[in-house]
Each structure stands twice: as C-alpha cells, then as structure tokens.
Amino acid sequence: MNQNKMSLDTLQKEAVFSHFFALCRIPHNSHEEKNLSDAIWTWAKAKGMAVWQDERNNLLLRRDASPDARQKPGLIMQAHMDMVCEKAPHVVHDFQKDPLVLEVSGDLLGTGGRTTLGADDGIGVALGLAIMEHPPASHPELELLLTTDEEDTFSGAAAVDFSRIHGRQLLNLDHAREGQAIVGSAGGMGVCCQKYVQLESVQKEDRFICLSIDGMVGGHSGEDIHRGRGSAISLLGRWLEAAGKTAPFRLAQLKGGTFRLAIAREARAVIAVDKVVEPAVVETLESARNHILSEYKETNPEMRMHIEATSIDRISVISARDSKLTTAFLLLAPQGILEMEGLDHFCVRSSANLGELTFDEKKKCVKGMIELRSSATMGAEAMYGKIEALMHLVEGSCTTFSPYPAWPYRKKSSLREKVRKTYETLGQGALLVTPVHCGLECGFFAAACPDLDCVSMGPDTFDLHSPQESLSISSTLRVEHFLRELIKELAR
Incomplete structure (x- = not known):
C-alpha cells in the first residue's frame, strides 16, 4: 500500500480496517459493550460461524479446522471489546452515542487528538474478525474469544467458562508493540x-x-x-x-x-x-x-x-x-x-x-x-x-x-517457540520475549485453565488511554500477515 496516498477510503478496502471502522461506529465503553457484542454475534451468525454469547456479553466464535489440520491443536485468538473513553478538554463528544471521528496522518490512524481511538483493544478484535472471516486455506480449529470490561474490573475475563472452549493455545491480541511477544503480566x-x-x-x-x-x-x-x-x-x-x-x-x-x-x-x-x-x-x-x-x-x-x-x-x-x-x-x-x-x-x-x-x-x-x-x-x-x-x-x-491476578511466566511453551520461529522466518529480526507491566486477561485465563499456553502480541499503538492515541497502519498489516503465517505453521 502506498502510504503517501492512504486515506480512510483506501483503508476501508483492507479487511482488518474495515472491521475496525465498524467497531468505531458503535460506542463501547466499559460496561456498555452489549450493542457491539450483539452486532458481532449477528455478523458471525450471518457468516455461518458457531457463536456463543454469555451473560457478561463475552463472545466465543468458532471455525472448524481445514480437513488437513483436524488433528492439530487449535488456536484461540483473544481480545477485549471495551475501550477507555478520554477526550481533550475542548472536545464535545458523547461516548455513549457518538461514533469516533478518525483521521489518517502518514502511517498513523488516530482521532486528531480529539478522543481516545480505542485501538486498545479494538484493533485486536478487528484482527481476530478478519482472520475468522478469511482464514488461511490450511488452518487448525480457530476460536475467537472476545471479552468485556477489561479496562475496569476484568469482570468479562473472570466470567469466561473454559469448559466450552476447545483450544489450549491462546494468542492474546492486546499488546501495543510489534516485535515483542509478551509471556507474563502484572497483577494488581x-x-x-x-x-x-x-x-x-x-x-x-x-x-x-x-x-x-x-x-x-x-x-x-x-x-x-x-x-x-x-x-x-x-x-x-x-x-x-x-x-x-x-x-x-x-x-x-x-x-x-x-x-x-x-x-x-x-x-x-x-x-x-x-x-x-x-x-x-x-x-x-x-x-x-x-x-x-x-x-x-x-x-x-x-x-x-x-x-x-x-x-x-x-x-x-x-x-x-x-x-x-x-x-x-x-x-x-x-x-x-x-x-x-x-x-x-x-x-x-x-x-x-x-x-x-x-x-x-x-x-x-x-x-x-x-x-x-x-x-x-x-x-x-x-x-x-x-x-x-x-x-x-x-x-x-x-x-x-x-x-x-498476575500472569506468571511459563518455562516451557510450545506456542511461544512457534511464534518465535514464525516471526523470525518472516525476516523481521529477532523477537523480544518479555513480560509486560500491565494487567492482561491472560492472568485470569491461566488461573482458570492451568494447562493453557498463552502469548500476547499486537501492532504498534501509541499514547494509549489518551486523546493522542494512534495506531500504525503498516504495523497492523504486518501483524495480520504474521498471524496468517503463524496459523499455517500451526496447521503443519
């Protein structure tokens, strides 16, 4: 994509940004995600996917494995639907009803400093939806877990019922730095x-x-x-x-x-x-x-x-x-x-x-x-x-x-090694594997399902939780490509 000619209209043609723009039109503050959850449920049903919604408005979408990968361990992709709602002092914006106003500036997608963008973690949701809609031809069973209320009390993650979920490899899409694989997080x-x-x-x-x-x-x-x-x-x-x-x-x-x-x-x-x-x-x-x-x-x-x-x-x-x-x-x-x-x-x-x-x-x-x-x-x-x-x-x-809860570091991780191998095979340099100083839902998931193997990744996002929040367009597209390659690797 020619970055000199990028606009909202050209980005709309990319599946991941088409999904993200749709999210931005539906208010989704913490505790107010039901409209967004219902919209995604309706979309998944129309696409013929299996989909469940619980009383917390968490969603689980599932796509069967391709015939050649039915014996391979499945992958859960996970993101949260809510966002932090901050606005600049001079801005008039009602987060309960107004859509977000988006702007492109070079390689960055933002709001022009008006409000938070909600890329934390709307872009994770959008990446998951893009993969579920058009997965690689060869793929294991794919599940997409979308949670609520991550930015406040984590009540969505705490309520997830893993008895319904098949996979035991979870890729959290709520990290803000490309080139890093997060393998532990803080509690608090x-x-x-x-x-x-x-x-x-x-x-x-x-x-x-x-x-x-x-x-x-x-x-x-x-x-x-x-x-x-x-x-x-x-x-x-x-x-x-x-x-x-x-x-x-x-x-x-x-x-x-x-x-x-x-x-x-x-x-x-x-x-x-x-x-x-x-x-x-x-x-x-x-x-x-x-x-x-x-x-x-x-x-x-x-x-x-x-x-x-x-x-x-x-x-x-x-x-x-x-x-x-x-x-x-x-x-x-x-x-x-x-x-x-x-x-x-x-x-x-x-x-x-x-x-x-x-x-x-x-x-x-x-x-x-x-x-x-x-x-x-x-x-x-x-x-x-x-x-x-x-x-x-x-x-x-x-x-x-x-x-x-904190998400403790796991000494042996098959998913971590496949993530590392795939990333470095793509020629994007060495992958930094590190814990991160923020609360991630993986702490709840690991506590509820001790054999769950988790890694967290995502595209470059800047100035989270502030009106200056922005998202790198090129990084988002690279991360989407990486996810598709990782899924192919998991199907081999």
Missing part, C-alpha cells in the same frame, strides 16, 4: 482512598487563588508509567505543598484526572488565603511553577500551569488542618515506578497511579482512586499496606476493589 487492584474533612466558614479577609495544570501527555498507567511524563495530580500536591510552606491555606475546590488507569493530564485546586499573605503565596507559587515546568519541558512540551485570582460562590471551605492533611496525601500517595525487575532488559516490577481525584462538598469527602500493579506474588498487597499506613496518618481510610 484498584484502591479507593477517602478522607472526610471538616468545613469552615469563608472569612471576609479570604482571597481565592485558582491553580490549574493541563496540557500534560498522560498515557497508560502501566505501559507508559516508566516514560517520566509525571502526573498532574501528584504535581498539584507538590505545588500546594510549596504554597503551604509560605502560609496556611484552606482548600475550596479539588479535582484531577478522570480514570485510575490513565495517568492524570489535568488537575485543579482553589485555595483560600488571608489577603495579607496573598502576594507572598503567589510569589511562591510562581517560583514553584517555573521549576516544575522546566523539569517536565522535555516530556510535556505543551504543559501549562496557571495561577489566577478568582471569586467563587462558596460559604465554606476545608479547614486549614484538613487542607494540610489532604495536601500530605497528594504529596505522599505512591505514583510511578516503585520497583524494577532484576532482568537484563528494562522492565517495571511494581508501580502505582493516582488517576482520579475529587472533592464532594455535600459529603465532605476527598476521594482518590489509585491503580496498583505488580508482577511479584504479593507486590500489590505490599503496596496497599503502605497506602493503609498513609491514610491512617492523614486520618482517612482506603479499600481495595477489582483485583486481578
């Missing part, structure tokens, strides 16, 4: 941190200052956690802490991020200070702003930090004491890499992401949502112990939710 959990606060009356001498951070790159809380992009919420805590060294303040508003699985790109606070100390506080904030912007100028070239005098319709604010404790939480909440693996190549073992921050004035409650990840057996639990200690110190509380 969500953590909800809450601090109830005392409110005090606004005083006549109070002056309000609005602090806002935006324009940060953000990204995937697992796969991008090592890129040094910083978190708007954590930096807001650092900024507030600098102000508190000059004079006491009381928080009036507090908000940051949108989802615990996405690194926070924006954060905002409004503080009340006595008019006598306002100039000194602003001076301190300006100095801290300059230091932070300088520190992050390479990884966040569009980052902005605003300081504005403001007036708000408030009769109460968080007490000075609880404002100080809340700032301590933001400053000390674990964020980013916490531990590295002892491997020859770069790999994160444990990390945390404070991805969402809110203040509910009616409930008098500050809430933070954290995602913990670790490939160590008890790594997430150990990190949670530290958060428990922190919340005790700031007079708050925390609870866990949506735990998911």
Whole structure:
C-alpha cells in the first residue's frame, strides 16, 4: 500500500480496517459493550460461524479446522471489546452515542487528538474478525474469544467458562508493540482512598487563588508509567505543598484526572488565603511553577500551569488542618515506578497511579482512586499496606476493589517457540520475549485453565488511554500477515 496516498477510503478496502471502522461506529465503553457484542454475534451468525454469547456479553466464535489440520491443536485468538473513553478538554463528544471521528496522518490512524481511538483493544478484535472471516486455506480449529470490561474490573475475563472452549493455545491480541511477544503480566487492584474533612466558614479577609495544570501527555498507567511524563495530580500536591510552606491555606475546590488507569493530564485546586499573605503565596507559587515546568519541558512540551485570582460562590471551605492533611496525601500517595525487575532488559516490577481525584462538598469527602500493579506474588498487597499506613496518618481510610491476578511466566511453551520461529522466518529480526507491566486477561485465563499456553502480541499503538492515541497502519498489516503465517505453521 502506498502510504503517501492512504486515506480512510483506501483503508476501508483492507479487511482488518474495515472491521475496525465498524467497531468505531458503535460506542463501547466499559460496561456498555452489549450493542457491539450483539452486532458481532449477528455478523458471525450471518457468516455461518458457531457463536456463543454469555451473560457478561463475552463472545466465543468458532471455525472448524481445514480437513488437513483436524488433528492439530487449535488456536484461540483473544481480545477485549471495551475501550477507555478520554477526550481533550475542548472536545464535545458523547461516548455513549457518538461514533469516533478518525483521521489518517502518514502511517498513523488516530482521532486528531480529539478522543481516545480505542485501538486498545479494538484493533485486536478487528484482527481476530478478519482472520475468522478469511482464514488461511490450511488452518487448525480457530476460536475467537472476545471479552468485556477489561479496562475496569476484568469482570468479562473472570466470567469466561473454559469448559466450552476447545483450544489450549491462546494468542492474546492486546499488546501495543510489534516485535515483542509478551509471556507474563502484572497483577494488581484498584484502591479507593477517602478522607472526610471538616468545613469552615469563608472569612471576609479570604482571597481565592485558582491553580490549574493541563496540557500534560498522560498515557497508560502501566505501559507508559516508566516514560517520566509525571502526573498532574501528584504535581498539584507538590505545588500546594510549596504554597503551604509560605502560609496556611484552606482548600475550596479539588479535582484531577478522570480514570485510575490513565495517568492524570489535568488537575485543579482553589485555595483560600488571608489577603495579607496573598502576594507572598503567589510569589511562591510562581517560583514553584517555573521549576516544575522546566523539569517536565522535555516530556510535556505543551504543559501549562496557571495561577489566577478568582471569586467563587462558596460559604465554606476545608479547614486549614484538613487542607494540610489532604495536601500530605497528594504529596505522599505512591505514583510511578516503585520497583524494577532484576532482568537484563528494562522492565517495571511494581508501580502505582493516582488517576482520579475529587472533592464532594455535600459529603465532605476527598476521594482518590489509585491503580496498583505488580508482577511479584504479593507486590500489590505490599503496596496497599503502605497506602493503609498513609491514610491512617492523614486520618482517612482506603479499600481495595477489582483485583486481578498476575500472569506468571511459563518455562516451557510450545506456542511461544512457534511464534518465535514464525516471526523470525518472516525476516523481521529477532523477537523480544518479555513480560509486560500491565494487567492482561491472560492472568485470569491461566488461573482458570492451568494447562493453557498463552502469548500476547499486537501492532504498534501509541499514547494509549489518551486523546493522542494512534495506531500504525503498516504495523497492523504486518501483524495480520504474521498471524496468517503463524496459523499455517500451526496447521503443519
């Protein structure tokens, strides 16, 4: 394909992109995948495939082996149907009803920075559908397992019934780097941190200052956690802490991020200070702003930090004491890499992401949502112990939710060796075989079916979980070709 002439119309002629474009026309946020699941079920039935849909709207499609490969072990291809829904601040988009707006820029398919693309993992779904529709002439039994709610609680993967599934070789299509075969993933959990606060009356001498951070790159809380992009919420805590060294303040508003699985790109606070100390506080904030912007100028070239005098319709604010404790939480909440693996190549073992921050004035409650990840057996639990200690110190509380298991490395893997052989036979260089620092559904599958042999692969996708998300067109086509060659190898 001539990349200089690529357009949406030319891509539509490629089976994998035709399927992907169809997905993009059907909203499919986590917990809202039923319409997409029903559409794929209807399509599979029309194509004469065996297809099952469970109560979680998971799908299993099956195609019989070609006559020459009926005795060969079958292959399960697997992807998830839901997507993370993030949009740029200026964009009007309703993820419950609006189709995604797509653009081609060179070799990249994206949304022009408007919204997430949903290539995580819509392109995995599309690859599976393209193969199931037109498999190689010689192929073993093929199954396509499509799950729901991967981006939130993994409830779809947790509900999969392997008694219905024939295959014991599973190729997960939810990785974002071509040339890598993933053979293990982190486990983790969500953590909800809450601090109830005392409110005090606004005083006549109070002056309000609005602090806002935006324009940060953000990204995937697992796969991008090592890129040094910083978190708007954590930096807001650092900024507030600098102000508190000059004079006491009381928080009036507090908000940051949108989802615990996405690194926070924006954060905002409004503080009340006595008019006598306002100039000194602003001076301190300006100095801290300059230091932070300088520190992050390479990884966040569009980052902005605003300081504005403001007036708000408030009769109460968080007490000075609880404002100080809340700032301590933001400053000390674990964020980013916490531990590295002892491997020859770069790999994160444990990390945390404070991805969402809110203040509910009616409930008098500050809430933070954290995602913990670790490939160590008890790594997430150990990190949670530290958060428990922190919340005790700031007079708050925390609870866990949506735990998911790690996918342990398998020493002997027939599928891994066939994947490696096929990839290197195609002349695309050596294949990097590595674990990955994100949660993959393979952890649930391996726990439910101990003899399951899993590998995860996929095309190059960039800036996941952010409006800058994009997908390499050429990489997608190469991965589709690789899948077809792998299936031929499995049929031999």
